[in-house]
Amino acid sequence: MPAVSGVSFEIGDEEFVAIVGPSGCGKSTILNMIGGLVAPTAGAIEIDGRPVSGVPANVGYVFQKDTVFPWRSVRRNIALGLEYRGIRGEAQARRVAAAVSMAGLEGFEDAFPATLSGGMRQRVALVRTLVVEPEILLMDEPFGALDLHTKLDLHAELLRLWGERRQTVVFITHDLSEAITLADRIVVMTRRPGRIKMVYDVKLPRPRDVIRLRETDEYLRAYGEIWHVLGEEFAREKAR
Amino acid sequence: MRYRGSVLFWQLLILVVLLASWEWLTGIKAISRTPGLYWIDPFFISRPSLIARRFVYLLSDRVRLNLWQMTLSTVQSTLWGFVVGVSTGFVAGLVLGRNDRLARIFAPYIVAFNSLPRIALVPLITMIFGFGLVAKIVLAWTIVFFIVFFNTFQGARSVDADLIHSARFLGASERQVMRTVIIPSALAWTFASLTPSISFALIGVVVGEFLGGESGGGLGYLIIQSLGTLNAADMMVALLTLGLIGIVMALGIKQVETRLLRWRPEYRKSA
Ligand SMILES: Nc1ncnc2c1ncn2[C@@H]1O[C@H](COP(=O)(O)OP(=O)(O)OP(=O)(O)O)[C@@H](O)[C@H]1O
Ligand SMILES: [Mg+2]
Numbered sequence: 001m002p003a004v005s006g007v008s009f010e011i012g013d014e015e016f017v018a019i020v021g022p023s024g025c026g027k028s029t030i031l032n033m034i035g036g037l038v039a040p041t042a043g044a045i046e047i048d049g050r051p052v053s054g055v056p057a058n059v060g061y062v063f064q065k066d067t068v069f070p071w072r073s074v075r076r077n078i079a080l081g082l083e084y085r086g087i088r089g090e091a092q093a094r095r096v097a098a099a100v101s102m103a104g105l106e107g108f109e110d111a112f113p114a115t116l117s118g119g120m121r122q123r124v125a126l127v128r129t130l131v132v133e134p135e136i137l138l139m140d141e142p143f144g145a146l147d148l149h150t151k152l153d154l155h156a157e158l159l160r161l162w163g164e165r166r167q168t169v170v171f172i173t174h175d176l177s178e179a180i181t182l183a184d185r186i187v188v189m190t191r192r193p194g195r196i197k198m199v200y201d202v203k204l205p206r207p208r209d210v211i212r213l214r215e216t217d218e219y220l221r222a223y224g225e226i227w228h229v230l231g232e233e234f235a236r237e238k239a240r
Numbered sequence: 241m242r243y244r245g246s247v248l249f250w251q252l253l254i255l256v257v258l259l260a261s262w263e264w265l266t267g268i269k270a271i272s273r274t275p276g277l278y279w280i281d282p283f284f285i286s287r288p289s290l291i292a293r294r295f296v297y298l299l300s301d302r303v304r305l306n307l308w309q310m311t312l313s314t315v316q317s318t319l320w321g322f323v324v325g326v327s328t329g330f331v332a333g334l335v336l337g338r339n340d341r342l343a344r345i346f347a348p349y350i351v352a353f354n355s356l357p358r359i360a361l362v363p364l365i366t367m368i369f370g371f372g373l374v375a376k377i378v379l380a381w382t383i384v385f386f387i388v389f390f391n392t393f394q395g396a397r398s399v400d401a402d403l404i405h406s407a408r409f410l411g412a413s414e415r416q417v418m419r420t421v422i423i424p425s426a427l428a429w430t431f432a433s434l435t436p437s438i439s440f441a442l443i444g445v446v447v448g449e450f451l452g453g454e455s456g457g458g459l460g461y462l463i464i465q466s467l468g469t470l471n472a473a474d475m476m477v478a479l480l481t482l483g484l485i486g487i488v489m490a491l492g493i494k495q496v497e498t499r500l501l502r503w504r505p506e507y508r509k510s511a
Contacts, residue, residue: 112502114504129409
């Protein structure tokens with residue numbers, strides 16, 4: 001049984017797409033295929049018209065799991081991408097310092113991950129990916145394990161950063177509010193084997209205020225509409 | 241701080257009680273005033289006072305090969321065996337741990353060689369390398385290599401795949417993945433094998449010295465020589481010195497380990 005089936009969509013340049021769907025419907029699988037970690041058994045993934053094979057150079061990936069290197073300090077974790085590219089010394093230090101302040105981690109540069117909170121570690125993972133300026137950003141439930149307050153903080157932060165750089169983002173979540181807050185387009189998946197159930201265009205203007213936006217009519221309308229569709233999926237799940 | 245102080249206090253107290261009762265018990269005569277008959281005969285296990293005297297004597301220049309030279313010889317062979325065994329075991333563990341095909345090909349040979357009792361190899365090693373330093377190092381190496389190899393192998397296999405993927409997405413080449421993900425992650429496993437490795441290196445070396453005669457020198461030679469002269473005190477001197485070597489080397493490893501693994505929560509307090 002395939003994890004996903006008949007999933008076909010295009011993502012525009014600088015577009016922010018969110019994928020929502022029941023657990024196990026193949027969201028991570030789709031992201032892993034875009035990132036070249038698994039090859040599709042049928043069909044193809046193309047970036048800029050070229051088929052993906054192996055990890056593409058211009059793609060950044062923030063994993064569902066905590067992947068901060070525990071043996072490196074915050075500073076040296078953020079420096080990883082630069083180090084791999086041979087950027088050292090003054091240039092590296094400058095960009096790392098900028099990333100540290102971007103993530104609000106001043107004062108924790110020399111701390112090891114084991115001494116940080118989950119939210120702080122996720123910030124490290126995020127700016128570590130952003131510091132090498134990928135054109136495409138894949139994010140797999142990056143804020144899934146965080147409390148609402150920390151989450152809202154990071155939403156604002158992510159939107160601000162994305163506003164500056166305008167990467168193409170594919171953001172997976174099972175949190176509908178999160179999807180509406182962040183995305184231009186929301187892809188709703190069916191339960192396993194995952195198919196596309198619906199694609200929703202979020203018409204909220206940018207820049208967005210992550211708190212006030214939840215009181216707008218468009219937010220409520222989007223939430224209601226997608227919730228209805230997701231609800232059908234949950235019901236089908238139960239009925240099985 | 242108080243905690244550490246009390247630990248040290250108890251350690252010293254145990255040592256004193258042990259030495260005192262040893263000295264006292266080996267001094268009680270079975271029949272009073274009759275020479276030679278003891279409840280616990282110091283002929284076999286000697287006495288602390290006697291050992292101390294032999295210790296001083298063996299350290300002096302009145303003997304042909306003094307204790308200092310023997311200790312140095314044993315330490316030197318042990319360190320060499322340890323360093324060679326750890327470095328080769330580490331590299332082999334990394335290579336096979338990251339290469340399934342090679343691991344499969346070599347698995348039966350490794351298991352077969354590792355199940356040989358090393359002591360059975362001593363005559364062969366002696367035939368090839370003679371009685372000197374090299375033979376002792378080789379013997380230590382045959383043991384240490386496998387301990388470190390198996391640990392590093394496990395460590396290299398159990399590296400979190402998502403950490404490797406993260407490195408790839410950040411632009412790492414194969415070599416950079418090895419250096420920044422696999423080695424640091426496997427090191428924790430390797431370190432767990434280092435303290436036993438020191439003990440086993442010592443075993444290898446001392447066994448080598450049992451056979452090596454004077455040309456190999458070392459504390460193993462002192463033990464065998466004492467057996468020849470039925471001198472329990474000298475044997476005890478050799479054993480105590482071996483114990484001391486073990487403690488010092490284990491402490492050295494602990495130091496390095498605490499530094500290199502200071503990112504782990506369990507090392508932070510002691511660092
Ligand atoms: N390595 C794998 N080998 C085989 N099947 C897998 C593997 N990883 C996942 N699957 C299967 O593929 C399906 C989709 O998994 P995937 O991880 O993509 O789900 P998901 O939508 O990301 O779920 P979640 O929201 O819980 O993260 C699951 O049903 C799972 O059983
Ligand atoms: Mg997933």
